[in-house]
Amino acid sequence: MFAEQYKKAYDSIGPSPEKYKEVLINASEALDAAGAKTVNTAEKRKRFRAAGPAAVSAAALLCVFLALPVCAKNSPAFYRVVEFISPALADRLVPIEKSSSSQGITMEVEAIDLQGNEAQIIVSMCDEEGSTADRIHGPVDLFDSYNLFDYGSETTLGGCSFLAYDEETGKAYFKITTQTSGTYRKDKLHFSVREILCDKSSEEREIDLTGIRESVPTRMEALNGMGGMMEEDSLPPSLAMTYGTQEDPYCRSSVLDLRRADECAADDFTVTGAAYMDGVLRLQVCMGDNRHADRHVQPFVVDADGEEKYEDYSVSWQETVGDVSYQFYEYWFIGELDNPEDYSMYGIFHDSGECIEGQWEVIFRVA
Amino acid sequence: MPFRIVLSVKGGKGKLMHKENPYEEVIERSSGMVYRLAYSLVKTRVDADDIYQEVFMRYIKAGPVFDNEEHEKAWFVRVTVNCCKNYWKSPWIRRRAAFYEGYAGEKVCAPAGFGPVFGETGDIGSEEQLLIETVKELPEKYRVVIHLFYYEEMSVEEIGKITGMKASTVRTRLTRARKRLKEKLGGL
Numbered sequence: 001m002f003a004e005q006y007k008k009a010y011d012s013i014g015p016s017p018e019k020y021k022e023v024l025i026n027a028s029e030a031l032d033a034a035g036a037k038t039v040n041t042a043e044k045r046k047r048f049r050a051a052g053p054a055a056v057s058a059a060a061l062l063c064v065f066l067a068l069p070v071c072a073k074n075s076p077a078f079y080r081v082v083e084f085i086s087p088a089l090a091d092r093l094v095p096i097e098k099s100s101s102s103q104g105i106t107m108e109v110e111a112i113d114l115q116g117n118e119a120q121i122i123v124s125m126c127d128e129e130g131s132t133a134d135r136i137h138g139p140v141d142l143f144d145s146y147n148l149f150d151y152g153s154e155t156t157l158g159g160c161s162f163l164a165y166d167e168e169t170g171k172a173y174f175k176i177t178t179q180t181s182g183t184y185r186k187d188k189l190h191f192s193v194r195e196i197l198c199d200k201s202s203e204e205r206e207i208d209l210t211g212i213r214e215s216v217p218t219r220m221e222a223l224n225g226m227g228g229m230m231e232e233d234s235l236p237p238s239l240a241m242t243y244g245t246q247e248d249p250y251c252r253s254s255v256l257d258l259r260r261a262d263e264c265a266a267d268d269f270t271v272t273g274a275a276y277m278d279g280v281l282r283l284q285v286c287m288g289d290n291r292h293a294d295r296h297v298q299p300f301v302v303d304a305d306g307e308e309k310y311e312d313y314s315v316s317w318q319e320t321v322g323d324v325s326y327q328f329y330e331y332w333f334i335g336e337l338d339n340p341e342d343y344s345m346y347g348i349f350h351d352s353g354e355c356i357e358g359q360w361e362v363i364f365r366v367a
Numbered sequence: 368m369p370f371r372i373v374l375s376v377k378g379g380k381g382k383l384m385h386k387e388n389p390y391e392e393v394i395e396r397s398s399g400m401v402y403r404l405a406y407s408l409v410k411t412r413v414d415a416d417d418i419y420q421e422v423f424m425r426y427i428k429a430g431p432v433f434d435n436e437e438h439e440k441a442w443f444v445r446v447t448v449n450c451c452k453n454y455w456k457s458p459w460i461r462r463r464a465a466f467y468e469g470y471a472g473e474k475v476c477a478p479a480g481f482g483p484v485f486g487e488t489g490d491i492g493s494e495e496q497l498l499i500e501t502v503k504e505l506p507e508k509y510r511v512v513i514h515l516f517y518y519e520e521m522s523v524e525e526i527g528k529i530t531g532m533k534a535s536t537v538r539t540r541l542t543r544a545r546k547r548l549k550e551k552l553g554g555l
Binding site for chain 1: 495513552
């Protein structure tokens with residue numbers, strides 16, 4: 001009964017004809033480009049650190065050539081970024097090419113796509129012309145400090161992803177997605193960035209689970225973040241949360257009561273402890289003061305067969321000591337680990353280098 | 368986490384025969400399966416569109432030659448699940464999760480991709496709509512096994528092989544998922 005209903009329900013779900021056609025076009029163009037691939041691939045790979053395959057790039061480029069010849073015609077820089085985005089988005093982007101400089105760094109709004117209350121913006125950052133500081137020379141992060149404002153909306157939410165660093169032009173490209181409370185007005189838009197993080201790095205480290213403790217004191221902590229693959233109401237009783245009220249808006253949950261903030265490094269990671277309690281493997285890490293950094297960890301365990309398991313849920317909170325605000329994370333691996341000592345634990349530790357504060361802003365309109 | 372394809376791909380005799388465009392035939396055959404699996408995992412059409420496109424981009428990039436249709440299906444299931452995992456691990460999604468509505472009364476986010484989104488599944492009956500939305504409320508690890516078992520009609524062993532889980536783990540997840548669905552929907 002359920003199987004029939006499930007099949008019936010999902011039979012109605014499928015890609016739109018446009019999306020399907022788009023994929024076929026990509027495939028077809030990739031075939032056409034295959035002959036030219038050997039000529040250009042080596043050069044492209046050298047130029048772009050994050051460049052995709054030449055065939056896909058060529059397909060994306062051809063799609064844009066075919067679908068958007070008018071607005072992209074006079075914008076060679078525009079073509080440099082379409083390799084890293086979906087052809088569907090490339091079709092809709094309108095070149096802007098307005099720039100602003102601050103702290104020896106130039107930000108340029110390369111192109112934008114406005115659809116109702118959602119915007120996708122392609123932005124680049126590079127050293128200001130004539131600057132010898134060499135601050136932008138690889139992946140950078142806008143550190144959630146960007147904003148697209150149309151002088152009419154009340155709230156804006158967004159996300160940012162790094163696209164690529166182009167060694168030839170020294171530009172780092174980003175795609176920013178923002179959403180506002182109402183439909184964006186196209187006649188006057190203001191885009192700004194306040195902070196950027198340079199010299200990001202990541203390193204994989206093993207975390208020793210030998211002799212992991214099964215009984216560790218815990219305390220309730222006010223959280224400033226939580227999330228994961230598991231729904232909150234599915235968490236085991238030992239991890240159950242208390243939800244915020246009007247008087248006390250913070251959710252609280254049980255965390256390991258191990259090292260306190262003043263025992264941790266302010267500018268580095270500190271693994272403050274791990275425990276296996278009530279069938280849950282818990283790992284706690286202090287990121288130090290993260291207000292001007294973006295230290296974060298992706299922990300995972302590997303069993304004897306090499307199968308990787310990621311945390312089911314994580315919570316975060318802050319502890320302040322003097323002027324330093326320490327950010328803590330606790331990662332929970334729930335169930336299915338019969339004996340944690342049979343597993344190896346690793347973490348990918350992502351660190352960030354210099355944080356540069358500035359005022360990059362441009363005002364533009366979308367034709 | 369870097370993406371890894373665990374299935375080997377190799378050419379040779381006895382492979383599937385292709386027409387003028389070898390991609391087209393495979394895309395046509397796998398299109399619906401990839402999209403439905405992506406939708407069942409990421410829950411919204413917008414995100415499923417991205418995953419769908421990403422999967423076929425990877426197919427075109429890798430250009431694998433499949434031994435048979437079973438091999439082909441396994442490859443697409445594996446890559447779709449991996450793409451969805453990467454989606455969940457992306458900073459953008461993690462940040463959306465960290466600031467979802469109501470957590471501290473400060474930031475309020477419209478969390479597309481989190482929780483049920485009605486009206487996206489087209490013109491289907493209310494019973495089917497309810498079923499889809501109820502399944503969407505399950506954690507991702509349960510949705511994978513439910514979808515592969517009930518829609519793709521794969522056996523527990525096949526699901527385990529493709530997703531890299533032990534058959535016993537798949538069985539446990541299937542049982543737990545069924546139990547949860549039974550509580551909400553009855554039957555099963």
